[in-house]
Amino acid sequence: MVDTKKVVIIGCGNVGMSYAYALLNQKTYVNELCLIDLNKERVEGEVMDLNHCLAFSPSTMKIEVGDYPCCKDADLIVIAAGANQKPGETRLDLLKKNASIFKGIIDNVMASGFNGIFMIATNPVDIMTYITQKYSGLPHHKVIGTGTSLDTARLRYLIGDKLKVDPANVHGYVIGEHGDSEFVPWSNVNVGLQKISDFLYEDDMKKIAEEVKNAAYEIINKKGATYYGIGMTLVKLTNAILGNEHAIAVVSNYDETNDVYVGLPAVLDGSGVSRKIFFDLNKEEEKKLQNSIDIIKENIKDLF
Numbered sequence: 001m002v003d004t005k006k007v008v009i010i011g012c013g014n015v016g017m018s019y020a021y022a023l024l025n026q027k028t029y030v031n032e033l034c035l036i037d038l039n040k041e042r043v044e045g046e047v048m049d050l051n052h053c054l055a056f057s058p059s060t061m062k063i064e065v066g067d068y069p070c071c072k073d074a075d076l077i078v079i080a081a082g083a084n085q086k087p088g089e090t091r092l093d094l095l096k097k098n099a100s101i102f103k104g105i106i107d108n109v110m111a112s113g114f115n116g117i118f119m120i121a122t123n124p125v126d127i128m129t130y131i132t133q134k135y136s137g138l139p140h141h142k143v144i145g146t147g148t149s150l151d152t153a154r155l156r157y158l159i160g161d162k163l164k165v166d167p168a169n170v171h172g173y174v175i176g177e178h179g180d181s182e183f184v185p186w187s188n189v190n191v192g193l194q195k196i197s198d199f200l201y202e203d204d205m206k207k208i209a210e211e212v213k214n215a216a217y218e219i220i221n222k223k224g225a226t227y228y229g230i231g232m233t234l235v236k237l238t239n240a241i242l243g244n245e246h247a248i249a250v251v252s253n254y255d256e257t258n259d260v261y262v263g264l265p266a267v268l269d270g271s272g273v274s275r276k277i278f279f280d281l282n283k284e285e286e287k288k289l290q291n292s293i294d295i296i297k298e299n300i301k302d303l304f
């Protein structure tokens with residue numbers, strides 16, 4: 001018998017469709033894909049277009065227009081529905097709009113009998129993940145946000161580009177809020193096995209961290225939205241979960257001490273977040289992480 005892995009995408013705009021297209025371009029564990037959006041006609045068009053890729057895709061997939069009942073037997077639901085940043089807007093500016101959209105979405109999903117894993121991409125992602133867990137009542141380890149995974153990919157690319165090293169061999173993370181208070185704990189960044197301080201001066205590190213933090217603003221100013229990077233990030237996280245890969249990623253996961261979801265490294269497998277990865281921060285980095293957590297906390301305090 002074929003082991004079917006079903007993914008439902010809710011929100012089929014730039015991000016949702018970049019993810020779907022990236023899935024089709026790789027060998028993945030997904031063999032059933034169901035698309036839901038308020039704009040039904042657009043989804044019909046997207047499904048037709050995606051199905052026309054299948055003859056050339058390395059994956060075998062059943063792709064269809066969905067509605068909430070199709071969430072019932074989904075292994076993974078990826079939510080990318082809601083408003084995106086307009087030029088000049090921060091991710092936190094989206095909170096009010098997206099929080100009210102999520103109430104309806106999560107209620108509908110849970111009414112289907114869904115008991116799989118949620119992966120949230122909608123911004124502000126740490127808070128939208130927290131909201132999803134509250135509304136769904138699912139255990140924390142089954143509700144995950146993309147966190148600072150994309151920011152980390154941007155960091156690895158920039159370091160790799162500067163040092164002429166494959167980004168796959170740059171090891172380090174952006175942590176904290178996926179937003180303006182995120183930061184790079186440089187004391188934990190390595191190229192191969194060598195410390196980053198053997199390669200970069202502090203000024204270079206500052207410049208790279210700023211570039212990472214401002215990447216979304218720059219892309220939005222130039223082309224209106226960011227989507228390919230997060231599309232690939234979502235595929236990586238999907239494979240980690242559906243392939244039971246035990247892969248480490250820096251996702252929004254639940255921090256019991258502070259009662260927030262925040263971007264920190266964790267092991268992902270078929271159960272969702274199977275465990276956290278602990279690592280040492282210096283005093284200054286600890287302060288930055290707490291500041292980031294406090295900003296997230298401040299923004300959720302009036303929601304529940």
Ligand code: NAD
Pocket residue numbers: 010011012013014015016036037038039080081082083084085094098101104105120121122123124125146147150178225226227230
């Ligand atoms: P978009 O406007 O292109 O798409 C949003 C889609 O959501 C639209 O198709 C819309 O019809 C749909 N939608 C709205 N309300 C809905 C509802 N109630 N039910 C179902 N569908 C609904 O926006 P986008 O560029 O795809 O961005 C989507 C989200 O992803 C934004 O919040 C954006 O900030 C976020 N994003 C996150 C990251 C990340 O790293 N996590 C990166 C890029 C974008």
